[in-house]
Amino acid sequence: MVSVLFVLNDGPYGSERSYNALRHALAVSKQEGAEVRLFLTADATACAIAGQSPPVGYYSIERMLKGLVAKKASVGL
Numbered sequence: 001m002v003s004v005l006f007v008l009n010d011g012p013y014g015s016e017r018s019y020n021a022l023r024h025a026l027a028v029s030k031q032e033g034a035e036v037r038l039f040l041t042a043d044a045t046a047c048a049i050a051g052q053s054p055p056v057g058y059y060s061i062e063r064m065l066k067g068l069v070a071k072k073a074s075v076g077l
Helices: 017-029 042-048 061-070
Strands: 002-008 034-040 074-076
Touching (some): 002 017, 017 034, 017 042, 017 061, 034 061, 061 074
Parallel strands (some): 002 034
């Protein structure tokens, strides 16, 4: 079993860092035997706010997080 921790620091929009971290976390979560953990700190805690309206042309960070939680990812704030 592999356990991977992703630490997010940037807010949900305005930078692609949180998006890229979640994209990689989703890819890892598809691997058999992989455990994904997310730690949202600083501005990244805004990624966990429900009911977001992403700017035009951006992916929904909220939907990505929900997908990870559905795959049993552990999320800490």
